[in-house]
Amino acid sequence: MSVAKAAQEFAKHQAAAPEQPALPAIRTDWLRPPGAVDETLFLERCTQCGDCAKVCPYGSITFHPQNGTPVIFADQVPCYLCEDVPCITACATDALLPIEGREQIRMGRAVVSHRVCTAGQGCHACASKCPTDALSMDFDMQRLVVTAERCVGCGLCEQVCRTVNDHVAIRITPYRLLAQARP
Numbered sequence: 001m002s003v004a005k006a007a008q009e010f011a012k013h014q015a016a017a018p019e020q021p022a023l024p025a026i027r028t029d030w031l032r033p034p035g036a037v038d039e040t041l042f043l044e045r046c047t048q049c050g051d052c053a054k055v056c057p058y059g060s061i062t063f064h065p066q067n068g069t070p071v072i073f074a075d076q077v078p079c080y081l082c083e084d085v086p087c088i089t090a091c092a093t094d095a096l097l098p099i100e101g102r103e104q105i106r107m108g109r110a111v112v113s114h115r116v117c118t119a120g121q122g123c124h125a126c127a128s129k130c131p132t133d134a135l136s137m138d139f140d141m142q143r144l145v146v147t148a149e150r151c152v153g154c155g156l157c158e159q160v161c162r163t164v165n166d167h168v169a170i171r172i173t174p175y176r177l178l179a180q181a182r183p
Contacts, residue, residue, distance in 0.1 A: 030071035031107040031153060031174050033061050034079060035088040035096035039176045043069065045095035052087035052096060061087060072107065074155025074172040075162070079107060081131050081154050103132060108153025108172040110134065110146045117169035119144040125164045126157035144170070 033052050036042050048068040053061040060077045061070045070087075072079050081102045088096045099105060110126075119127075120142035127135040127144065134150035135157060137143075153172050161170045 026066060027073070028177070029075070029172070029174060030064060030073055031079070031155070031172065032176070033070050033072060033087045033096055034081070034085055034102075034105045034107065034152075035091070035099050036107070037095060037097055042095050043067075045093045046070070047093055047095075049092075051090040051092065055086040055090045057082065057086070072155070074108070074153070074158050075168075078155030078159045079105075080156070081105065081152070102152060103150065105152040105154070106175045108155075108174045109148055109151045109178055110153070110157050110170050111173050112144050112146060113169045113171075114143050115169075116165075116167040117144055118165055119169075123164060126160045126170055129156055129160045131156060 032039070032042060033056075037045065046069050048063070048070075050063070050070070052070050053059075053063065058077060058080050060072050060079050062073065062076075063069065064071045083102075085099065085102075088098055117123075119137055124137055124144075127137060131154065132150045132152055134147045134152070136145050136147065138145045153175060155172045157170050158168060158172055162168050
């Protein structure tokens with residue numbers, strides 16, 4: 001009887017509709033390029049021309065999979081905060097506005113998971129590579145500290161953490177999500 005039951009189960013599975021592969025989740029952790037205006041205004045002004053991405057020397061700027069607007073996935077290729085910010089210069093629609101200095105950029109903010117961070121064990125790689133000195137070590141607490149006013153959200157810290165640790169302890173929260181969280 002077990003052979004008959006197995007044959008019935010097999011036939012039932014053969015007749016069943018094939019399973020549809022799950023659609024990949026749309027990521028929400030993307031950043032806008034340097035100089036981006038407020039999100040609503042950005043979406044009005046950006047024509048998805050791609051000029052900002054074409055001039056990015058590091059290939060940091062890619063395109064949102066749903067609407068084709070320029071985004072940066074800091075965990076893939078961070079923004080290197082070019083001195084001359086060619087992406088802003090290339091934008092003819094004022095979706096990206098000129099800045100006086102890199103400290104004015106607001107793409108996101110680094111958030112540290114102290115549970116997996118190895119700064120207390122001597123790793124300070126992210127702090128040593130931070131171009132805005134937004135990361136420092138609190139030696140009394142034996143933990144990494146993010147100075148929010150200095151952090152521009154470039155993602156270099158996340159990339160460095162990924163290369164020196166087994167677990168990524170620092171991630172960039174996009175500025176638009178930080179703005180939504182404020183009262």
